[in-house]
Amino acid sequence: MKKAAILGIGLIGGSLARCLKERTNLIVEGFDSSKESLALATSAGIIDRGHTDLTQAVAEADFVFLAVPVQAAKGLLDQLSHIPLKKGCILSDVGSTKEEIVAHANQLKELSAIFIGGHPMAGSHRSGVQATNPLLFENAYYVLTPLPDTPTSDVERLSDLLSVATRGKLVTMAPEYHDQVVGAISHLPHIIASGLVNQVSRYNDKNEWFHRLAAGGFRDLTRIAAAHPIMWRDILLSNRKAILHLMDDWIAEMEGVREAIAEANAEEIQSFFTRAKISREGLPERRFKGMLHPLYECYVDVPDYPGAIAAVSKLLADNEVNIQNIGVMENREDCAGVLRLVFVDEEKLIRARELLRAKQYYVFDLDEQEEG
Ligand SMILES: NC(=O)C1=CN([C@@H]2O[C@H](COP(=O)(O)OP(=O)(O)OC[C@H]3O[C@@H](n4cnc5c(N)ncnc54)[C@H](O)[C@@H]3O)[C@@H](O)[C@H]2O)C=CC1
Numbered sequence: 001m002k003k004a005a006i007l008g009i010g011l012i013g014g015s016l017a018r019c020l021k022e023r024t025n026l027i028v029e030g031f032d033s034s035k036e037s038l039a040l041a042t043s044a045g046i047i048d049r050g051h052t053d054l055t056q057a058v059a060e061a062d063f064v065f066l067a068v069p070v071q072a073a074k075g076l077l078d079q080l081s082h083i084p085l086k087k088g089c090i091l092s093d094v095g096s097t098k099e100e101i102v103a104h105a106n107q108l109k110e111l112s113a114i115f116i117g118g119h120p121m122a123g124s125h126r127s128g129v130q131a132t133n134p135l136l137f138e139n140a141y142y143v144l145t146p147l148p149d150t151p152t153s154d155v156e157r158l159s160d161l162l163s164v165a166t167r168g169k170l171v172t173m174a175p176e177y178h179d180q181v182v183g184a185i186s187h188l189p190h191i192i193a194s195g196l197v198n199q200v201s202r203y204n205d206k207n208e209w210f211h212r213l214a215a216g217g218f219r220d221l222t223r224i225a226a227a228h229p230i231m232w233r234d235i236l237l238s239n240r241k242a243i244l245h246l247m248d249d250w251i252a253e254m255e256g257v258r259e260a261i262a263e264a265n266a267e268e269i270q271s272f273f274t275r276a277k278i279s280r281e282g283l284p285e286r287r288f289k290g291m292l293h294p295l296y297e298c299y300v301d302v303p304d305y306p307g308a309i310a311a312v313s314k315l316l317a318d319n320e321v322n323i324q325n326i327g328v329m330e331n332r333e334d335c336a337g338v339l340r341l342v343f344v345d346e347e348k349l350i351r352a353r354e355l356l357r358a359k360q361y362y363v364f365d366l367d368e369q370e371e372g
C-alpha cells in the first residue's frame with residue numbers, strides 16, 4: 001500500500017488529506033504539533049493516522065506534503081534532511097510563496113527525496129482542521145514549480161496524483177515568476193485589505209459610526225483581512241523582493257489618483273474607474289466551486305427585524321423558486337444579517353437574484369471571493 005504523509009493538518013493540509021483519501025488509494029498519515037488537531041482529524045476520518053513524531057510520520061511515505069506556514073516549512077525541511085526517506089519519495093509543499101522554499105530545499109544536499117514546490121490557488125480566510133473541504137481545490141489552479149533539472153517523470157507523477165485527488169488544474173511555472181504573479185494578485189491585496197481595516201479601526205476608536213456604517217463594499221473588500229496573521233507574516237517575509245516592488249507601484253497608483261482628486265481632474269478620475277471596471281469585468285468567471293458539484297448559491301443582506309427571513313422565503317415561494325438550503329451566515333449588530341440561499345439549478349438561482357434585486361435586496365456571490 002502506498003502512503004502520503006501530510007505535515008500540518010490545518011485548512012490546506014487537512015483538505016488535501018481529504019482529497020487523497022476520497023479519490024486515491026493512498027494511506028494518508030498526518031503530522032502536526034497540535035495533538036488536538038490530529039485527534040480531530042483522525043476521529044473525523046480525514047487521516048488514517050496521526051503523529052507528533054516526524055520520523056514516524058514520513059516513514060515509508062511515497063509522497064510527503066509540507067502544509068505548515070512558510071517559515072515552519074523551512075524548519076521541517078531541515079529536519080527532513082536528517083531523516084532517511086523512502087527511495088523515490090517525492091516531497092512537495094503547499095506554501096503561498098515558492099522561490100525561498102525551493103532554494104532552501106535545493107541547498108539541503110542531504111535531503112533524500114526530490115523536492116517539487118507546489119501551491120494550490122484556493123483557500124479561505126479560515127484556518128484549521130475544522131474548515132477543511134474536499135472540494136476546496138476543485139477547478140482551481142494548482143501551481144507546481146519544478147526546477148529545470150527536476151526529472152520530468154517525478155513532476156508527472158506528482159502532477160497526476162494531485163490532478164486526480166484535488167480535481168484542480170495543474171500548471172507549472174518558475175518559482176520566481178510564481179512569486180511575482182501571486183504577489184500581485186494575492187499578497188498585495190492582503191496588505192491593502194488589512195491596511196484599510198486598520199485605518200478605519202483607528203477612526204472607529206474615536207467614533208464608532210465608522211464600523212456601524214461599514215457596509216457591503218467595505219466588508220467584501222476586506223474579508224481576507226480576517227486571515228491567519230502568522231501565515232501572512234511568513235508570506236510577506238518570504239516574498240519581500242516582489243512585494244516591495246509591488247508596493248512601490250501601488251503607492252504610485254494611489255499618488256496618481258490622489259493628484260487627480262486634488263486637481264479636481266474629472267476626466268482622470270473617471271478614467272481611473274473606467275479602466276478598473278473594464279479590467280474587473282474581463283476577469284475569468286469563477287462561479288462554481290467545481291464542475292462536478294456546482295453550487296447554485298447566493299448571499300443576501302437581510303434587515304434585522306422579525307419576519308425578514310420569512311419575507312425572503314415567501315417572495316421566492318410565491319414565484320415558485322424552491323430554496324434547497326437556507327442558512328444565516330452572520331448577524332451584524334443592529335444592522336443586517338447575511339442569508340445563504342442554495343438552489344437546485346442555475347435557472348432558479350438566476351430567477352431568485354432577479355426577484356430579490358427587484359425588491360432592493362443586496363444580493364452577492366461569495367464563491368468568487370472565497371477563492372484566491
Ligand atoms: N489558507 C489559505 O487560504 C492557503 C494557505 N496556503 C499555504 O498553506 C500553508 C498552510 O496554511 P493553512 O492550512 O491555511 O494553515 P492552518 O493554520 O490552517 O494549518 C497549519 C497547521 O500546521 C500546524 N503547524 C504549524 N507549525 C507547525 C510545525 N512547526 N510543526 C508541525 N505542525 C505545525 C498547525 O498546528 C496547523 O494545524 C501555508 O504555508 C500557506 O501559505 C496555500 C493556499 C491557500
Ligand SMILES: O=C(O)C(=O)Cc1ccc(O)cc1
Binds near residue numbers: 371
Ligand atoms: O481567502 C481568499 O480569498 C484567499 O486569498 C485564499 C488564499 C490564501 C492564500 C493563498 O496562497 C491562496 C489562496
